[in-house]
Amino acid sequence: MIEIENLRKVYDNKYEALKSINLTINNSELVCLLGPSGCGKTTILNIIAGLLDPTSGDIKFDGKSIIGMHPKDRDIGLVFQNYALYPHMSVIDNIMFPLVVGSNKLPKAEAKKRAQEYMKITKIESLEDKKPGTMSGGQQQRVAITRALVQNPKILLLDEPLSNLDARLRLQIREEIRSLVKRINITTIFVTHDQEEALSISDRIVLMDQGIVQQFDRPQNLYLEPANLFVAKFMGNPIINTFEMLKQDNTLVSQDFSLDLKKFDKDRFKCDLDGDKFIVGIRPEYFVLSHTPLFKTKVTVKELIGKDCILNFEVNNQAAKIIVDTNSNIEEGQELAISVEYENIYLFNLEGKRIY
Amino acid sequence: MKRTLTVLSYVFIIGMSIITLFPFIYMILASLMTFQEATSIPPTLIPSNWEFQNYSTALQKAPFARYFFNTVLVATVSTIGTLFTTILASFAFVKLNFKGKKALLTALVALLMVPYEVVVFSNYQTIAQLGLMNTYTSLIVPSMASVFYIFYLNSFLEAMPISYYNVAKVTGASDLEFIFKVMVPLSKPALFTMSILSFIGGWNSFIWPVLVTNVPEMRLLGNGLSAFATESGTDVHLQMAASTITIVPILILYFIFRKQIIRGVVKSGIKG
Numbered sequence: 001m002i003e004i005e006n007l008r009k010v011y012d013n014k015y016e017a018l019k020s021i022n023l024t025i026n027n028s029e030l031v032c033l034l035g036p037s038g039c040g041k042t043t044i045l046n047i048i049a050g051l052l053d054p055t056s057g058d059i060k061f062d063g064k065s066i067i068g069m070h071p072k073d074r075d076i077g078l079v080f081q082n083y084a085l086y087p088h089m090s091v092i093d094n095i096m097f098p099l100v101v102g103s104n105k106l107p108k109a110e111a112k113k114r115a116q117e118y119m120k121i122t123k124i125e126s127l128e129d130k131k132p133g134t135m136s137g138g139q140q141q142r143v144a145i146t147r148a149l150v151q152n153p154k155i156l157l158l159d160e161p162l163s164n165l166d167a168r169l170r171l172q173i174r175e176e177i178r179s180l181v182k183r184i185n186i187t188t189i190f191v192t193h194d195q196e197e198a199l200s201i202s203d204r205i206v207l208m209d210q211g212i213v214q215q216f217d218r219p220q221n222l223y224l225e226p227a228n229l230f231v232a233k234f235m236g237n238p239i240i241n242t243f244e245m246l247k248q249d250n251t252l253v254s255q256d257f258s259l260d261l262k263k264f265d266k267d268r269f270k271c272d273l274d275g276d277k278f279i280v281g282i283r284p285e286y287f288v289l290s291h292t293p294l295f296k297t298k299v300t301v302k303e304l305i306g307k308d309c310i311l312n313f314e315v316n317n318q319a320a321k322i323i324v325d326t327n328s329n330i331e332e333g334q335e336l337a338i339s340v341e342y343e344n345i346y347l348f349n350l351e352g353k354r355i356y
Numbered sequence: 357m358k359r360t361l362t363v364l365s366y367v368f369i370i371g372m373s374i375i376t377l378f379p380f381i382y383m384i385l386a387s388l389m390t391f392q393e394a395t396s397i398p399p400t401l402i403p404s405n406w407e408f409q410n411y412s413t414a415l416q417k418a419p420f421a422r423y424f425f426n427t428v429l430v431a432t433v434s435t436i437g438t439l440f441t442t443i444l445a446s447f448a449f450v451k452l453n454f455k456g457k458k459a460l461l462t463a464l465v466a467l468l469m470v471p472y473e474v475v476v477f478s479n480y481q482t483i484a485q486l487g488l489m490n491t492y493t494s495l496i497v498p499s500m501a502s503v504f505y506i507f508y509l510n511s512f513l514e515a516m517p518i519s520y521y522n523v524a525k526v527t528g529a530s531d532l533e534f535i536f537k538v539m540v541p542l543s544k545p546a547l548f549t550m551s552i553l554s555f556i557g558g559w560n561s562f563i564w565p566v567l568v569t570n571v572p573e574m575r576l577l578g579n580g581l582s583a584f585a586t587e588s589g590t591d592v593h594l595q596m597a598a599s600t601i602t603i604v605p606i607l608i609l610y611f612i613f614r615k616q617i618i619r620g621v622v623k624s625g626i627k628g
Contacts, residue, residue, distance in 0.1 A: 049522075049526060050525075050526070051522050051525065051526075070525075071522075071525045071526045072525065072526060072527065072528030076526060077526075078522070078523070078526045080517075080519040080522070080523070081519075082517055082519055084517060084519035084520050084522070084523045086520065086523075086538055086542070087542065088538075088541045088542055097523075097527060097529070097537075098527035098528065098529075101524070101527060101528060101529035101530070101533045101537070102527065102528030102529055102530065102533070103528065104528065147523075147527075151527065151528075
């Protein structure tokens with residue numbers, strides 16, 4: 001178990017990368033640190049690995065603090081974004097490297113045997129004598145992971161491991177990573193800025209922004225039950241539509257449409273509706289074409305993405321999007337009659353806190 | 357118009373090449389002349405007989421074998437020493453974070469601005485007061501570290517991903533293991549260029565050996581040659597033969613490694 005308590009990091013240039021982070025990660029869990037660049041996710045990883053020292057706070061592995069401990073004593077495996085394979089060594093030498101250096105070095109023959117065992121697990125036996133420069137990105141990635149695992153660490157840390165791969169390979173390798181870490185049952189922390197990657201492989205996701213954990217939850221909750229406006233805006237593609245609306249009696253009104261508060265599910269309110277201005281979030285897939293529309297508008301741009309297509313339109317003088325089935329054959333310039341699924345609306349106050 | 361320019365630039369280049377190469381070629385030609393030919397006016401260009409015995413005569417007149425031995429020893433040991441100190445210093449500057457790193461680097465840059473001739477005096481004082489005159493130590497130790505090469509290697513190491521070092525750290529490799537198993541093999545091109553330049557520098561050194569040695573058996577080729585010129589008086593043809601002998605090895609070295617040398621000089625803008 002990894003416990004992170006009140007972790008704070010201020011860099012030498014006074015930039016506060018982390019502001020009091022608290023996380024508990026269970027054994028053999030696969031957790032993603034997700035967020036836009038500069039949110040502090042790699043900083044957390046480097047502090048866990050011991051490559052950076054925190055300004056304050058504590059990290060415990062199985063109840064024992066590891067702050068101040070040398071990276072090599074932390075029982076971790078680390079995979080870098082650029083793989084960091086040594087270009088002058090063959091694959092087997094790269095994988096053996098952790099076993100033949102330091103204070104616990106093994107005899108060469110034994111190290112080689114162990115490296116070969118792990119190469120079998122990651123299915124890269126055939127690459128044994130190749131040099132990193134002659135291999136594809138996916139192969140280098142597998143070698144880097146094998147090297148990280150060869151010391152049999154308790155925790156595997158992966159820093160944006162897929163960002164240097166092309167799109168198709170990324171899909172394949174991320175599945176491989178998930179099945180591998182589940183098979184050997186290792187606690188894994190995975191840093192990424194790609195929500196799709198995070199959603200598809202994680203047991204739980206830590207969504208971060210500006211050095212603060214915005215939400216730490218199961219992937220589908222991040223999408224379906226965002227804790228605040230940032231989470232709602234970050235998760236989902238295309239991005240959620242947000243409208244500022246005024247509360248007047250039992251309706252929320254804006255220039256072009258209004259929402260009836262009586263149709264909202266009372267049990268879903270997290271607190272009372274204080275104030276009169278709110279931000280309404282409606283995902284593009286929860287706008288629907290309807291005969292009893294809330295408003296009518298025209299398609300400005302149509303983007304085809306396959307089974308579905310995204311229609312851009314204007315409402316309240318701002319751009320918005322709706323996703324419809326490609327079969328509906330709607331073209332640019334055509335009129336749209338749009339309604340909304342009330343059960344899938346989100347309400348936030350002006351500070352971004354989720355109300356409904 | 358374009359043609360005239362091309363012709364002009366060729367004329368210029370050829371003219372400059374002749375001016376640059378002439379002393380060198382004349383040295384070789386004069387080393388094969390008789391005394392009369394070498395000193396005649398107007399000067400002789402091509403000797404009538406190739407006087408190869410000039411070389412054996414010159415070698416007998418001064419202990420050149422000893423000079424060779426001294427020069428090779430001093431150049432080699434100081435090159436190895438420079439490599440060692442440079443590798444360790446550059447590793448610390450580029451891969452480690454420590455207090456005062458910036459100040460130290462600034463101080464080193466400042467040292468780079470101090471002309472060698474200024475340092476020579478204080479170094480001479482140090483060596484003299486330590487009683488190290490006429491020893492190999494005095495010839496070797498002052499050139500065992502070089503600010504210039506530290507900066508040269510720094511720029512090379514900065515291009516090496518820091519994750520290479522972090523991998524070593526996480527896997528438990530010691531700094532020395534990282535240096536010798538990863539950093540040195542990967543910096544081979546830079547280290548190679550450094551070694552050649554440093555060796556040539558050692559071979560050509562003159563002022564320092566003149567200052568700290570005054571017995572023949574400690575002389576290097578540079579000051580050995582100059583001593584020979586003084587002692588042999590007017591034997592110009594023998595002096596030329598001796599000069600040719602001392603230059604040949606470094607010339608061979610240059611032809612073998614010219615790619616590396618030119619790369620090193622171009623990259624740094626200055627020859628070390």
